[in-house]
Amino acid sequence: MxxxxxxxxxxxxxxxxxxxxxxxxxxxxxxxxxxxxxxxxxxxxxxxxxxxxxxxxxxxxxxxxxxxxxxxxxxxxxxxxxxxxxxxxxxxxxxxxxxxxxxxxxxxxxxxxxxxxxxxxxxxDPAVAVLIAAVPLYVGTVGWGLYVRSRRTLLQTLRERAERAELVARLEAEQGQLRAREEIAREMHDVLGHRLSLLSVHAGALAYRPDASTEEIAGAAEIIRSSAHQALQDLREVIGVLRAPVGELPQPAFGDLPVLVEGAQRAGVPVELELDAPGALPEHVGRTAYRIVQEGLTNAMKHAPGEPVSIRVVGAPGNGLIVDVSNPAPKGKPGDRGQGLKGLAERAALVEGRLEHGKTPEGDFRLSAWLPWPA
Known part of the structure; x- marks a missing residue:
């Protein structure tokens, strides 16, 4: 029933x-x-x-x-x-x-x-004639009722599937958040602990060496300032990741970019990488650059499969780092890239950079970012 x-x-x-x-x-x-x-x-x-x-x-x-x-x-x-x-x-x-x-x-x-x-x-009219007239009425009535029943059953099944899928997605999201927070806790312990330890050591040295020279005091103060600034940047990024969607914890480093491109090439994506960034890039900036390239490759494979992708990562200390990812825009209605690009824009802002995206006059989709690179 x-x-x-x-x-x-x-x-x-x-x-x-x-x-x-x-x-x-x-x-x-x-x-x-x-x-x-x-x-x-x-x-x-x-x-x-x-x-x-x-x-x-x-x-x-x-x-x-x-x-x-x-x-x-x-x-x-x-x-x-x-x-x-x-x-x-x-x-x-x-x-x-x-x-x-x-x-x-x-x-x-x-x-x-x-x-x-x-x-x-x-x-x-004889009974047969009455039956011939009445049977189509009951057949049509029963058929209509069965159609209504099957439609309601289908809608109920789809509703239950949607509810189950939503529940599973919510549980997976909660589990992902727990895993992400555990990883963030480990990263905070490793990165911020190291930065704060440096601050403590150099501040203690200044306190216990009143006879230090002016040059030594200036050097220690510069190290303290640099470490404090770096720790603040790392803390901002960690807080930003806590607010980001599940799975956005930046683990790879800037040096993993060639590996990322090689993986896309092995998957059949025609990717060209121009990498010219000599020097020691700050970790938080390098991770952000990696995520921008990763998101650009993901969007290209999703919305323009088979099209060539051009990646340009160039920069130098004092001038900043430029990250460009471009590919031919797909024909027809463009796909939705809003959420991923919003996350990238927030990530770039956390390192005091900027991000732009859109179609070029040549008809390509271009994702471009400028990230600071202190001298």
Whole structure:
């Protein structure tokens, strides 16, 4: 049995039941008015009317007792023409909410009652003719009910799948966040611990060596300043990663760029890399550059598969680092790259850089970033 029968009647259900009652009552009264009162006994004529009105009223309770009312309607329509439409609606209710076997039993019982009707009412048409006229009505009614049932079942299945998928995705996201936070904790311990240890050592040296020369004091102060600035940059990046989507923890280093490109080339992507960045690049800037190239390659493989990708990473201390990733833009409607590029823009801003993206006049999609590289 359908679970919807046990729920409280909604506003839509009230409207549907009202329309069903009015339709059954209106058609029943028209059929009753067209009956030949001289052809049947008066008591049967009156029973037809009373039974038809009762069947129409029973439509208000069809969601509570659908099978019972359909069986009663099948026996009642043996002599009642006024309740014929109500019997059709009750049969369709069974088809919507119950299995096929139950529906066929109710439909067969109603078809037999139609055959018996021609005998009880002594109609001019033979029972076969009455059956030929009635069977298509019940076949159409049952078919409509089965279609409604299958559609509801499909929608319910899709809804349950969507809910399960959402639950699984939420659980996976929570697990990913836990793993990411553990990795961030390790990185904070390794990176920030090292920076702060340097600060402590040099600050302690200044405190315990009042006889240090001016040059030694200036050198230690510069190391303290540089380490404090680097620690602040690392802390900003860690906080940014905590706010970023799951899986955005930057683990690779700038030196892994050739490996990343080689992996894409082995996958069949025609990639050209121009790498000219001599010197010691700060770790947080190098990781950001790696993520920009990685995202550019990912977008190119997703939105323009098979097209060549050009990567240019050049820079020098004091001038900054330029990262360009370009590929021919796909034809037709462009794909959605918004979330990944937003994350890159935030990541570039965390290292005090800037990021731009869009189509070039030549028709390519270009992802370009400038990242600071202190002298």
């Amino acid at each position: 359908d679970q919807s029968l046990s729920r409280k009647r909604s506003a839509r259900d009230w409207v549907v039941d009202s329309v069903a009652f009015l339709l059954a009552a209106l058609v029943g009264l028209i059929l009753y008015d067209q009956n030949d009162q001289d052809a049947i006994p008066q008591w049967l004529f009156a029973a037809d009317f009373v039974t038809g009105i009762a069947l129409c009223l029973s439509l208000w309770f069809r969601r509570r007792w659908p099978v019972q009312l359909a069986v009663i309607a099948a026996f009642a329509t043996v002599y009642s023409e006024t309740g014929g439409v109500a019997a059709l609606i009750l049969t369709m209710t069974v088809a919507v909410h119950f299995p096929f076997r139950v529906t066929m039993m109710i439909a067969g019982l109603n078809v037999l009652s139609v055959a018996a009707y021609s005998i009880v009412r002594e109609t001019e």
